[in-house]
Amino acid sequence: MSMHTGIFSHAQLADRIGMVLQAEKAAAVYFDNAATSFPKPPAVIGAVTDYMTRVGGNPGRSAHARSVDAGEAVFAAREAAAELFGASNPMRVLFASNATDALNLAVQGILRPGDHAVTTAMEHNSVIRPLREMEARGVALTVVPCPDGRLDPERFSRSVRGDTKLAVVNHASNAFGILQPLRDIAAVCRERGIVLLADCAQTAGIIPIDMERDGIDLLAFAGHKGLYGPTGTGGLVLAGGFDTALLRPLKFGGTGSNSDSEVQPDFLPDRYESGTLNAAGISGLNAGIRHIFSLQDGVKSVHSHKKMLADRFINGVRGSVRGFTGYVPAERIETGVVSFNIAGMEPSEVAYLLSERYGIMCRPGLHCAPLAHRTMGTFPGGTVRFSFGIFNTEEEIDLSIQALGEISSGKR
Amino acid sequence: MKEYCVILFQTVTQSVWTSRLLKKAGIERKMVPIPRSLSADCGYCVRVLRDDAQRVRELLDRSGVGCARIENYQ
Numbered sequence: 488m489s490m491h492t493g494i495f496s497h498a499q500l501a502d503r504i505g506m507v508l509q510a511e512k513a514a515a516v517y518f519d520n521a522a523t524s525f526p527k528p529p530a531v532i533g534a535v536t537d538y539m540t541r542v543g544g545n546p547g548r549s550a551h552a553r554s555v556d557a558g559e560a561v562f563a564a565r566e567a568a569a570e571l572f573g574a575s576n577p578m579r580v581l582f583a584s585n586a587t588d589a590l591n592l593a594v595q596g597i598l599r600p601g602d603h604a605v606t607t608a609m610e611h612n613s614v615i616r617p618l619r620e621m622e623a624r625g626v627a628l629t630v631v632p633c634p635d636g637r638l639d640p641e642r643f644s645r646s647v648r649g650d651t652k653l654a655v656v657n658h659a660s661n662a663f664g665i666l667q668p669l670r671d672i673a674a675v676c677r678e679r680g681i682v683l684l685a686d687c688a689q690t691a692g693i694i695p696i697d698m699e700r701d702g703i704d705l706l707a708f709a710g711h712k713g714l715y716g717p718t719g720t721g722g723l724v725l726a727g728g729f730d731t732a733l734l735r736p737l738k739f740g741g742t743g744s745n746s747d748s749e750v751q752p753d754f755l756p757d758r759y760e761s762g763t764l765n766a767a768g769i770s771g772l773n774a775g776i777r778h779i780f781s782l783q784d785g786v787k788s789v790h791s792h793k794k795m796l797a798d799r800f801i802n803g804v805r806g807s808v809r810g811f812t813g814y815v816p817a818e819r820i821e822t823g824v825v826s827f828n829i830a831g832m833e834p835s836e837v838a839y840l841l842s843e844r845y846g847i848m849c850r851p852g853l854h855c856a857p858l859a860h861r862t863m864g865t866f867p868g869g870t871v872r873f874s875f876g877i878f879n880t881e882e883e884i885d886l887s888i889q890a891l892g893e894i895s896s897g898k899r
Numbered sequence: 900m901k902e903y904c905v906i907l908f909q910t911v912t913q914s915v916w917t918s919r920l921l922k923k924a925g926i927e928r929k930m931v932p933i934p935r936s937l938s939a940d941c942g943y944c945v946r947v948l949r950d951d952a953q954r955v956r957e958l959l960d961r962s963g964v965g966c967a968r969i970e971n972y973q
């Protein structure tokens with residue numbers, strides 16, 4: 488990395504970024520990390536800035552230094568993602584603009600009219616909407632109920648049919664933080680020859696994942712949540728043994744390769760990556776993943792930090808917040824996501840007061856997951872959702888408990 | 900005069916990967932545009948010393964980068 492960006496030196500820039508982030512952190516408590524994480528590690532901002540001020544080219548399109556460096560930046564992110572998810576080959580990491588984009592590639596790319604698909608009653612709209620669309624186009628769909636929010640592998644197994652092609656399973660709920668027994672489900676999929684697509688939007692960088700060990704064929708992730716990259720990043724990772732003939736591309740276009748041909752290339756990753764990638768964002772994503780690697784114990788330490796914060800919150804509100812209803816016992820919350828209600832108040836009112844009076848930012852409502860809220864009995868009113876990140880502290884949890892105590896007792 | 904080969908791939912992702920592998924292995928390499936005589940692609944390929952070609956081939960086979968064409972380069 489060169490020392491000068493042309494505008495500021497890197498040291499000057501890092502100082503400025505550090506100051507701005509500290510001021511932002513002091514001004515507000517951000518509990519909406521499941522929507523997108525904030526703040527981003529300074530290295531992420533540095534990487535985006537470096538791309539925009541020094542690298543600057545279109546990855547893979549030319550042999551000049553800016554294009555080559557851009558290609559290197561994108562490849563470094565493929566390597567980081569492959570390592571994070573235990574993928575055998577970095578060329579099997581396909582970048583997309585978010586988790587939704589990756590999920591659509593997988594769902595629309597695999598299913599054909601006449602196929603059967605299975606999913607769970609805990610899904611986000613980014614899974615259930617593409618599946619409902621495929622249903623309208625002639626795919627049969629089974630949504631397996633999840634009492635208490637957990638998919639029973641036995642019940643899942645019974646819903647599989649001879650013509651089942653694809654199973655789509657939420658690794659962890661964005662609204663309730665409950666983890667699904669992915670490995671047991673993968674075992675069923677292996678045995679029955681079904682492709683398993685895991686929606687890891689809420690677990691990438693939070694729960695240790697090893698695609699090969701866990702038996703995931705296709706893994707969709709968001710780059711802007713638990714991986715601390717910029718918005719507009721995400722991807723789909725293909726397992727080593729996954730046959731790409733099963734997956735039709737969703738988009739066709741320029742790839743920088745086979746330029747003499749009018750036909751889409753059939754090799755990875757170009758087959759699925761038409762158009763200029765979000766190289767600036769992907770540079771930041773690379774730095775975000777490497778930030779997680781740099782933590783002592785990596786992903787495991789993120790998991791334990793989130794569990795600690797969720798435990799502290801749930802134990803703290805007990806007794807001090809009148810009319811508090813949680814929906815999931817602390818020991819079942821794995822991803823630092825806590826949904827709750829305060830008796831006699833709308834979720835949006837609670838969130839508004841938290842934000843206006845205390846500078847605590849969270850998300851009320853249905854969290855793009857009406858299906859999960861129906862399953863947990865919180866539809867249509869929804870819940871208040873706190874979602875913690877690696878930069879949240881115990882002091883912030885304590886402040887939020889105090890704030891909720893005051894709000895619930897009418898001291899506004 | 901040094902004698903060179905170029906390694907051509909299907910996708911530039913393989914070229915970048917190869918470049919990084921060679922760098923790690925301490926093998927001299929440079930990204931160059933794909934010579935028109937070899938392919939109509941607008942991308943780039945990796946140029947190495949002809950004496951290193953065998954080592955490079957073995958490294959690629961071992962690492963899973965995938966199939967490549969190695970051609971003489973003037």
Ligand SMILES: Cc1ncc(COP(=O)(O)O)c(C=O)c1O
Pocket residue numbers: 521522584585586587588611613614657659660661686688689708709710721855
């Ligand atoms: C479980 C789950 N799936 C999918 C998504 C969609 O992610 P993105 O906003 O990156 O498309 C989200 C986040 O909103 C999510 O929580």
